[in-house]
Amino acid sequence: MYITKWFKPVMASAILAVGLAGCGSNQNSSDSDKETTKKTTTKNEVVNVYTARHYEADDEVYKMFTEETGIKVNVVKAEAEELIERLKREGESTQADLFLTVDGGVLANAKKNDILQPVTSEVIDKNVPENLRDKEDFWVGMATRARVIVYAKDRVKPEELSTYENLTDDQWKGKVLARSSTSLYNQSLLASFIELNGEEKAEQWAEGIVKNFARQPDGGDRDQAKAIAAGTGDVAIMNTYYVGLLANSEDPEEVKVAESIGVFYPNQETNGTHVNISGIGLTKHSKNKENAVKLIEYMTDVEAQEYLSANNYEFPVNPKAKQPELLQSWGEFKMQELNFETLGEHNAKAIEIFNKTGWK
Amino acid sequence: MKLESVKRYAKKELNGWWIISLIGAAVILLPILYVFLEIFQEPNENWYQIREYLLGNYVINTIILVFFTGILTIFLGVTLAWLTSAYDFPFRKFFRWGLILPLAIPPYIAAYTYRTMLSYTGIVQSTLRNQWDVQINPELLSFSSLRGAIFVFTIFLFPYVYIIARAFLESQSSSYIENARLLGRKPTAVFFKIVLPLARPAIIGGAGLVIFEVLSDYGVTSYFGIHTITTAIFQTWFGMYDVDTAMRLAAWLMFIIIGVFILERLLRQRKRYHLSNKSKPLVPIKLKGVPAAAAFMFCTIVLSLGFIIPLFQLIAWAGLTFDKVWDISFFTLLTQTVSIAAISTAIIIIVATIIANVCRSKWAFPYILSKVITSGYSIPGAIIAIGVLAVFIQLDETLAPLYSYMGLGDAPLLLSMSIVMLIVGYVIRFMATGYNAVEVGFEKIGTKYTEASRLLGHGITKTFFRVELPLIKGALFSGFILTFVEICKELPLVLLLRPFNFETLATKTFQYAKDEMIHEAAIPSLMIIAISTMSVVVFHLIDKRVKK
Numbered sequence: 001m002y003i004t005k006w007f008k009p010v011m012a013s014a015i016l017a018v019g020l021a022g023c024g025s026n027q028n029s030s031d032s033d034k035e036t037t038k039k040t041t042t043k044n045e046v047v048n049v050y051t052a053r054h055y056e057a058d059d060e061v062y063k064m065f066t067e068e069t070g071i072k073v074n075v076v077k078a079e080a081e082e083l084i085e086r087l088k089r090e091g092e093s094t095q096a097d098l099f100l101t102v103d104g105g106v107l108a109n110a111k112k113n114d115i116l117q118p119v120t121s122e123v124i125d126k127n128v129p130e131n132l133r134d135k136e137d138f139w140v141g142m143a144t145r146a147r148v149i150v151y152a153k154d155r156v157k158p159e160e161l162s163t164y165e166n167l168t169d170d171q172w173k174g175k176v177l178a179r180s181s182t183s184l185y186n187q188s189l190l191a192s193f194i195e196l197n198g199e200e201k202a203e204q205w206a207e208g209i210v211k212n213f214a215r216q217p218d219g220g221d222r223d224q225a226k227a228i229a230a231g232t233g234d235v236a237i238m239n240t241y242y243v244g245l246l247a248n249s250e251d252p253e254e255v256k257v258a259e260s261i262g263v264f265y266p267n268q269e270t271n272g273t274h275v276n277i278s279g280i281g282l283t284k285h286s287k288n289k290e291n292a293v294k295l296i297e298y299m300t301d302v303e304a305q306e307y308l309s310a311n312n313y314e315f316p317v318n319p320k321a322k323q324p325e326l327l328q329s330w331g332e333f334k335m336q337e338l339n340f341e342t343l344g345e346h347n348a349k350a351i352e353i354f355n356k357t358g359w360k
Numbered sequence: 361m362k363l364e365s366v367k368r369y370a371k372k373e374l375n376g377w378w379i380i381s382l383i384g385a386a387v388i389l390l391p392i393l394y395v396f397l398e399i400f401q402e403p404n405e406n407w408y409q410i411r412e413y414l415l416g417n418y419v420i421n422t423i424i425l426v427f428f429t430g431i432l433t434i435f436l437g438v439t440l441a442w443l444t445s446a447y448d449f450p451f452r453k454f455f456r457w458g459l460i461l462p463l464a465i466p467p468y469i470a471a472y473t474y475r476t477m478l479s480y481t482g483i484v485q486s487t488l489r490n491q492w493d494v495q496i497n498p499e500l501l502s503f504s505s506l507r508g509a510i511f512v513f514t515i516f517l518f519p520y521v522y523i524i525a526r527a528f529l530e531s532q533s534s535s536y537i538e539n540a541r542l543l544g545r546k547p548t549a550v551f552f553k554i555v556l557p558l559a560r561p562a563i564i565g566g567a568g569l570v571i572f573e574v575l576s577d578y579g580v581t582s583y584f585g586i587h588t589i590t591t592a593i594f595q596t597w598f599g600m601y602d603v604d605t606a607m608r609l610a611a612w613l614m615f616i617i618i619g620v621f622i623l624e625r626l627l628r629q630r631k632r633y634h635l636s637n638k639s640k641p642l643v644p645i646k647l648k649g650v651p652a653a654a655a656f657m658f659c660t661i662v663l664s665l666g667f668i669i670p671l672f673q674l675i676a677w678a679g680l681t682f683d684k685v686w687d688i689s690f691f692t693l694l695t696q697t698v699s700i701a702a703i704s705t706a707i708i709i710i711v712a713t714i715i716a717n718v719c720r721s722k723w724a725f726p727y728i729l730s731k732v733i734t735s736g737y738s739i740p741g742a743i744i745a746i747g748v749l750a751v752f753i754q755l756d757e758t759l760a761p762l763y764s765y766m767g768l769g770d771a772p773l774l775l776s777m778s779i780v781m782l783i784v785g786y787v788i789r790f791m792a793t794g795y796n797a798v799e800v801g802f803e804k805i806g807t808k809y810t811e812a813s814r815l816l817g818h819g820i821t822k823t824f825f826r827v828e829l830p831l832i833k834g835a836l837f838s839g840f841i842l843t844f845v846e847i848c849k850e851l852p853l854v855l856l857l858r859p860f861n862f863e864t865l866a867t868k869t870f871q872y873a874k875d876e877m878i879h880e881a882a883i884p885s886l887m888i889i890a891i892s893t894m895s896v897v898v899f900h901l902i903d904k905r906v907k908k
Contacts, residue, residue, distance in 0.1 A: 048860060054870070054871040054874055054875065055875070056871075074860035074861050075860060075861055076858060076859070076860055076861075076862075077855070077867070077871070078855040078856045078858075079598070079742075079855065079856075080598075081597055081598045081601070081603075082742060082745070082855065082856045083856075085603055085746060085749070086749060086856065089749055089750055089753050090753055090773060090776070091753075093753070093756070093757065093760075093773045094773070095773060095777060095860075109601050179585075180585040182582065182585065182591065182595060182599075184598070184599075187599065216505075217585060218505075218585065219475070219479075219585075220876045221876065222876045223479065223876075226479055226480040226481055227480070229480055229481075230480040230485075231495075242876065245875070245876070245877065249879070250680040250681050250684065250879055251481060251677075251680060251879060253480075253481035253482075253486045254481050256481075257480070257481055344601075347599060347600075347601075348406075348599070348600050348601075351595065351599045351600065352409075355414065360585060360587075
């Protein structure tokens with residue numbers, strides 16, 4: 001009586017929705033039952049992936065893999081640390097077979113947390129050089145990116161540039177751009193210096209960069225390139241693949257920015273340019289191990305490697321894979337020689353140094 | 361005999377409501393408790409390091425952010441609510457509901473959009489540069505750090521205060537305001553002496569939501585590089601690989617927030633205004649000339665900043681990337697987003713109504729219970745997710761023998777690999793938006809109808825359906841819309857708690873935005889905005905019919 005006309009349908013649909021929620025969830029669980037029973041009967045049909053790489057190119061490669069092998073790839077995408085936490089808590093029960101992420105430190109952390117197991121495969125060993133794999137094969141590299149110096153073509157001659165350390169020189173006062181120290185890319189860069197040059201030198205370096213900042217760290221990697229174009233600063237520390245993304249942007253203004261900057265590989269005469277890695281690890285309690293290894297083999301094979309490199313502007317790990325023109329135009333370079341695990345080991349120290357030196 | 365059965369009946373009914381409430385509360389509380397108990401764990405050295413070197417600075421930033429956002433949203437929300445309900449000016453009817461629209465744009469999308477618009481390649485600077493050859497100092501337009509964050513939060517969250525304050529002013533305050541007007545009070549005096557004190561509970565409710573949202577935000581603050589307690593939580597977790605200390609920080613944050621709200625309640629206790637329920641709607645005064653133009657301009661500026669400008673910019677970017685990004689799978693994303701949001705919201709509103717109904721008494725226990733179950737809103741989504749994950753995996757492992765007995769296969773992770781886990785996560789996280797709206801509804805009707813109905817022999821259930829429900833349906837409906845929109849926009853929770861191959865529009869947006877691909881993120885962003893906008897419009901239409 002008191003209930004007005006519209007309220008009845010709303011209430012009814014609310015109740016219906018709850019009912020459906022119940023059914024929906026039942027349905028869902030019965031779906032996953034089907035999947036699990038399927039798995040027990042015909043084992044070779046799926047591979048379950050937890051990935052912190054959010055790239056469309058990856059999804060495309062999974063599709064190519066399914067087409068070729070008939071193995072379905074199921075994916076959960078989230079932040080790397082979250083996925084490690086989920087894997088830890090799921091323990092033996094986990095349904096995940098593979099863990100993919102960007103950054104050597106994170107890969108080392110996954111290994112340390114005991115959620116991975118070694119992978120042995122001749123194909124993988126052939127595809128990926130030894131220095132781009134974990135020493136004990138707990139993970140396999142799938143792509144790399146270099147953290148380089150980007151400069152204003154009209155104001156800086158490449159001859160003036162030499163090393164990361166050189167950027168702390170007075171010559172660059174008020175001209176250096178970098179993003180915030182909360183970025184994992186910067187943390188790993190500093191971690192690599194801690195490993196190669198020692199803590200003291202690393203701290204001096206961070207101090208010197210802060211002293212030479214053109215402005216307080218602001219925005220992401222792309223914003224540093226834009227700040228160069230805007231004339232705020234002359235040189236920036238930046239990842240190569242963002243340059244690729246800028247150069248291929250739909251926005252003509254961004255393409256102009258990419259055209260106004262040059263890429264310089266620092267430390268070629270000394271200890272090499274800082275490179276970070278994306279990698280794949282087999283989970284410790286993988287239930288579809290064979291399929292999982294097949295997917296790693298596929299992703300490190302020439303075809304997938306070339307696809308990833310062409311669409312995501314990362315460097316392939318497979319030496320046989322051809323790089324897209326843009327990457328080739330930057331030339332060959334020498335990379336830092338270090339164990340990627342050390343990036344993880346020094347991460348906390350790197351954050352501490354950033355906090356101490358006031359790198360925001 | 362008859363009396364006996366009535367008594368027993370009443371008792372049983374009362375227990376029923378309480379039992380449902382307690383079960384609902386328990387499900388919500390378990391994961392929160394899991395986080396909260398971290399306070400009592402032995403702290404490790406990271407904790408001491410953070411406390412010593414970082415916490416001071418982080419707390420100060422957080423306080424600045426919360427203080428200014430709180431003050432500015434209250435100012436904007438209440439002023440606009442007062443303007444649109446007490447005065448009549450051109451397009452007032454449109455602004456009345458149009459001013460809710462900024463809520464349709466998630467703050468992190470707004471932050472990306474504004475920042476890119478004002479950047480070197482953005483429309484402002486590139487137009488100046490290419491059309492008139494004007495180079496301006498980019499630092500002038502620098503849209504970042506605290507300034508930018510306060511702007512974004514204020515412009516895109518003020519509708520929380522606006523909606524609640526307006527509903528209150530329109531339906532509750534007319535007798536007081538009209539008396540004051542009759543007695544010759546000036547409009548400013550009416551506003552400060554009558555409206556503000558009367559609307560205090562409504563304002564606190566709305567501002568509370570804003571503050572919760574600001575505190576738990578990670579998207580905007582991390583994008584602008586501001587160190588707040590929440591970014592500290594994530595730095596501890598992602599940077600120091602220490603999830604326990606991260607949860608500990610979150611637990612303290614939650615503890616402080618609950619404390620503040622209990623304090624507010626205690627302070628307010630003695631200043632309760634019992635409002636007449638029969639008051640007529642407020643009759644707006646017609647503005648003419650300059651005041652009318654000023655009111656119109658003010659509303660137009662706010663609406664432009666909060667909705668029109670970012671909307672058009674996103675549409676332009678969507679045009680740029682349409683061929684590259686658009687494909688048929690967006691329809692799946694759309695239906696998935698809408699259906700999971702609708703299901704979760706329905707559960708939230710039903711549970712919130714049941715619990716709010718039993719928590720209306722003046723005892724301390726129900727009050728604290730109600731604050732605790734809504735505290736999920738103040739915790740960053742990713743931290744709640746850890747609590748939910750822990751509880752569900754535990755539950756699954758306990759139930760594993762049952763699953764295999766029921767022939768569901770021997771994979772033990774059944775619930776935690778299903779969509780149920782995500783729904784529970786949403787319910788915990790967004791109980792506050794639903795609950796606060798329902799609570800305001802109950803507060804508004806007071807207890808006298810209920811008491812009358814109970815005295816006349818209706819049970820608690822019958823009273824609820826026949827007397828209370830029709831009175832609070834408006835509040836339920838606004839709670840539904842607010843919560844639904846929130847869930848459509850939500851990100852961190854869905855990232856971690858989703859089952860295999862489950863994508864929503866928010867995760868798609870994130871996928872692009874994380875890589876600084878702002879233009880590509882425009883299409884999924886626009887779809888989120890479209891859903892939210894439609895909800896607001898539906899809300900408006902139904903609201904209008906109810907009014908009639």
